[in-house]
Amino acid sequence: MTDLCGIELAHPIINASGTFDAIAARRVFGDALIEAFPFAAFVSKTVTLAPREGNPPPRLWETAGGLINSIGLPNKGLERYLAEDLPQLATLPVPLIVNVMGFTAEEVAELVSAFAEREEVTALELNVSCPNVETGLVMGADPNEVSALLGRVRPLTEKPLIVKLTPNATDVVAVARAAQDAGASAVSLINTIRGMALDPVSGRPWLGGRTGGVSGPAVRAVALAQVHAVAGGVDIPIVAMGGVQRGSDALDLIRAGATAVAVGTENFRDPAAGARISEELATLAANSGLSRNHTPLNC
Amino acid sequence: MTDLCGIELAHPIINASGTFDAIAARRVFGDALIEAFPFAAFVSKTVTLAPREGNPPPRLWETAGGLINSIGLPNKGLERYLAEDLPQLATLPVPLIVNVMGFTAEEVAELVSAFAEREEVTALELNVSCPNVETGLVMGADPNEVSALLGRVRPLTEKPLIVKLTPNATDVVAVARAAQDAGASAVSLINTIRGMALDPVSGRPWLGGRTGGVSGPAVRAVALAQVHAVAGGVDIPIVAMGGVQRGSDALDLIRAGATAVAVGTENFRDPAAGARISEELATLAANSGLSRNHTPLNC
């Protein structure tokens, strides 16, 4: 049993937001996949107030040991998400963490209030990797933005609030500390790193969104460094992610200070990655004498 | 002929600082390598005022499509560099760009003044990816630090000053603009991205320096995004680097706005990479109708 700021997880491996669609996966692989669900909790793709079509294609570019995506957060919007998706996700055998994003603190507040009432929802993850349209600053790159945001939304719910940090910041630790001081229950990192690709033929940006976010093994070492640094700067639990492919990658992040580890891009290569990685981790943890509620090596 | 802020280059491909030692390479591969020198200019490893042993080993960790290094800028220090290395490097058939770093503006000023007098030196590259011990801020991550530094050293020489930017910053474009406004002749990017690895056995940091810098194909997409963004924000020329393995990677960076392209980690896999890449680039440029003094596609 892993305790993530009050969320009880059967094991430390969950999915990264936007990299696994439990509803689509059930359609494709059947109920078997849902019953033996590969993750200890299900994290939704980012939900916004209004519906979003997402970015024009192409949305993907494969890079060395990784992927650039410019998906653009397509989603049904809060209303249809509550009506259509939530009931289906409530049938999952694991806790549900809903990831939300707003372009103003008020938008985030509306989203948080709406999910605060739904007991199908165990916790909320705040995606702050977007510009605040009022200040123009990327919320997650600025400690003051994050404090202000949490000051507004923290009072709205008792549920755990997990703040998802962006790696595209000079001082991620300062942002994490600001989140903790403003009442965040946990932080999660890393989100994707800004990247770009050009069409080999035209020389113009390949992605419909022009730039995108890099994920996968290519970012693993960067994620480990940021998780290690943040673990040294905050006392709240950390959900670590970034390039996790194997139990040993998850073990590294736990040793660096993470309580739970999320799998993202690897799901695309192996729909059962979550289950495989949690088994590999269990074996490694047993051998390396890493106990369930361990204190990370003080390195 | 490529004109890089007054430096005449036979082709756009140079080496990235710290990834090719022309003196050692001559010892290993003989004069042939020097005569058919793989690069259009030679960029030295970072020189500091005092000699440095560098970080304790291990200094390397291989990652997916890349490398983490914590070399720690070992070098002989200014005095012995001038006496022992400069005379040998002066015999190279290409322009010499000396990369320097100081822990205070005064240290950088001393280095710049010393090389200003030596006509073997064509230009200087300022490595600002280190903390200013007086302010505690990483010089290259803070526009004000960069302005102050250039304010101090720009008057000391007529030689081109190339400011090497760090990618570990929230707003690299703002730093680049500050460098331009304070008189930088060009900017170069990207330096390595902060990363980390743990010893699989002990779980402690693998690298003697604990953290290191990620380079190689793993950072290519991040480099392209930052080069493209900086090209949109400054008018001075850009030396682009980050994961360049092939002519097509160099072409991408040129299309994104670079005047010259530096090859780093790929030199380790192929000592002749510079020559190979410049040939591949010439062929591609011919076919893609990219002229020598082209204006980058305005994308």
Added chain:
Amino acid sequence: MLERRVYGAYIVLRCADPDGPRPQAGQFYMLAAGTWGGGAGERPFLPRAFSVLRAGAGHGLEFLIEDIGPGTHRLCELEPGDDLLLVGPLGVGFTAPADGRRPLLVGGGVGIAPLAIWQDELGAAPALLGFRDAPRAEGARLLADPRVSTDDGSSGHHGLVTDLLREELDNDGHATVYACGPPAMLESVRVLCEERGTPAQLALESGMACGFGACFGCVVPTRHGYVRLCVDGPVLDAAELDTALVAGAGH
């Protein structure tokens, strides 16, 4: 991997999938070789999507592959006995013609793959297959008595496969068209059929990372917004499309 056969410019891979479900015509699999990565630009990293060419009880699965980049190159190099990782069958395939219409198969290049298994299931169905040149036209041997066209005239009709389609539809328009091929070809098929009110099912292509609806990367525009081609396609009803020209698809 059980067998590797060469058809001119194309490779056919046959592999075992003992306990996998039998795929439907038009469905696809995500494939990766046991040794993946380390090709041009340190790719491939993600698996690649391939339509089922043929599937038979005990016979295994067949795929038709054209070497156009690091992923297909690695797959084309595989030898019998090498590991091949596959996820599938995935997506929505073809559906049978309605109200007595005759099926008409129209394929371009490597896009003939899903038409072969569809022809097997339909029994006899006329196939019009277009290729760039003679080496590629050898792929036509994979279907029963096809009419062939090549862009360079080196084999069969000199011109586009849509010339043949126009002929066929002028002779007898009471047909349902099943088409797969490069975006430009699919778009002219779509327009031809739209003009004549002929129903058409188009097997499209787009860049995919996962193949099972997880990444939202494979979307194509339809009359009711973007749809994920991997779960809502790859076969789409032409009536749902304003265009078959998918950004980033083809090569």
Added chain:
Amino acid sequence: MLERRVYGAYIVLRCADPDGPRPQAGQFYMLAAGTWGGGAGERPFLPRAFSVLRAGAGHGLEFLIEDIGPGTHRLCELEPGDDLLLVGPLGVGFTAPADGRRPLLVGGGVGIAPLAIWQDELGAAPALLGFRDAPRAEGARLLADPRVSTDDGSSGHHGLVTDLLREELDNDGHATVYACGPPAMLESVRVLCEERGTPAQLALESGMACGFGACFGCVVPTRHGYVRLCVDGPVLDAAELDTALVAGAGH
């Protein structure tokens, strides 16, 4: 790649290097297979360093490889005809004994490789070879009449190769020791020789990215500071070392 031979737990690769210079004993090459990358953790990416096992005019180059990770694993899988990329010969090798001292070769595990070519060049030279177990001890066949020890006693002397070295030095101390093997073994060899004032040349190991002095990643501590093992080694005079225990070396 010309030939692949198995010696218990080790693989010997023989490859052609027609126009390459003849390597000296103790020198090494950076090797990479034609298909690199895509192994565990999406590695290997960089080439790997390997001592020359044997080199003969027209005979090509031989390397002895133990599969301990993604790079060596890939190399151990190579078949004759596969591509092998090599850079070398690199580094500084062994130098002949001075003032009539007899050469004594001491090897541990895969570290016996540079001793084989050195024995060829010296003509006869006694070789003391230590291995973990019998399968690895089969590597001893690569040298002429060696004395063997195994940690588990399954072959030869039950114990450490340094037991054999102590014996030999007690019999006749007028020797120069040439040693290559795991850090712990090299360190006991260093101490043994230091105690007796016996000159020793140690072929060390450290993680390398380039092999030709470009990255400064392979440094080992000596009495006069860090030296790049790839250009100032891999063979170092024991007298220059306070320790042969190199951080990060071995496995």
